[in-house]
Amino acid sequence: MRLVLVGPPGAGKGTQADRLRDSLGVPHISTGDLFRAHISQQTELGREVQEYLDSGELVPDAVTNEMVRERLSQPDTANGFLLDGFPRNVAQANVLGEILANAGQKLDAVLEFQIDENVVVERLLARGRTDDKEDVIRHRQQLYRTETSPLLDYYSDVVVSIDAVGDVDEVSARALRALRGEK
Ligand code: ADP
Numbered sequence: 514m515r516l517v518l519v520g521p522p523g524a525g526k527g528t529q530a531d532r533l534r535d536s537l538g539v540p541h542i543s544t545g546d547l548f549r550a551h552i553s554q555q556t557e558l559g560r561e562v563q564e565y566l567d568s569g570e571l572v573p574d575a576v577t578n579e580m581v582r583e584r585l586s587q588p589d590t591a592n593g594f595l596l597d598g599f600p601r602n603v604a605q606a607n608v609l610g611e612i613l614a615n616a617g618q619k620l621d622a623v624l625e626f627q628i629d630e631n632v633v634v635e636r637l638l639a640r641g642r643t644d645d646k647e648d649v650i651r652h653r654q655q656l657y658r659t660e661t662s663p664l665l666d667y668y669s670d671v672v673v674s675i676d677a678v679g680d681v682d683e684v685s686a687r688a689l690r691a692l693r694g695e696k
Contacts, residue, residue: 514539514593515618516692517600517609519664520626522653523633523640524677525684529626530597532685539593542584544577544601569649571601571656578608585612593621602660606667622692623668626677630654 514537518526527543534541548566551559558576565572581599584590600606613619634654637645644653665672675687 514622514692515613515620516594517596517620517623517668518598518626519623519661519668519672520677521628521630521633521657522650523637524626524628525681526597526626528681529677529685529688530595532681533595533688536685536689537593537595539595540589541595541597542581542590542599544581544596544598546597547580547584548572566644567649569644569652569656571660574602574604574608577601578605581605581609582612600664601656603663603667606664620668620671623664623672624688624692625665625672625674627674628677632678 516533516537516539518530520526527546530541530543545566548559548562552563552566553559558580562572562576564570571577577599581596585594596609600609609620634647634650637650638647644650673691675684675691677684679687
């Protein structure tokens with residue numbers, strides 16, 4: 514299964530992606546995690562992207578797209594993947610479309626996590642990652658609204674939406690039901 518997860522920062526995509534990976538048997542590819550790994554390993558790419566992550570800006574598309582292109586060329590993605598945090602704008606979605614078309618593949622679904630922004634601010638402040646400061650969180654939320662949420666129209670024929678408010682097990686169950694086309 515080839516799946517993209519879309520939802521505002523703090524909606525729980527990463528947590529649910531880890532569970533969906535186990536249920537669906539496909540790798541979880543988080544662009545945020547990939548960037549943070551580069552930063553902690555102090556690679557050149559890590560040095561290049563650090564200030565974007567710290568300020569909650571999007572990393573330039575050229576950098577992000579190449580990193581994803583490379584990741585999707587790895588053999589473990591041949592039978593599917595869960596993309597978490599990519600695409601984050603329509604330009605990235607076009608690039609993903611090209612990568613898949615070249616491989617004769619297409620997305621099976623885009624899973625949307627619906628949650629009120631104000632609910633997640635507290636959650637993120639408690640998580641305490643370096644980019645989880647209130648002004649940076651608000652900025653990431655704003656970028657979600659302006660840059661990322663248009664993807665829900667872009668992918669309207671494959672979007673499956675779930676209520677992301679609830680405990681982790683409940684939300685996982687909803688996600689699996691929704692992906693099976695059940696209510
Ligand atoms: P969250 O969902 O809480 O915003 P992520 O781990 O998905 O956290 O992303 C953290 C940061 O990584 C973003 O604020 C951005 O700087 C960078 N990033 C992640 N994915 C992308 C992407 N597809 N395009 C550009 N920047 C990205």
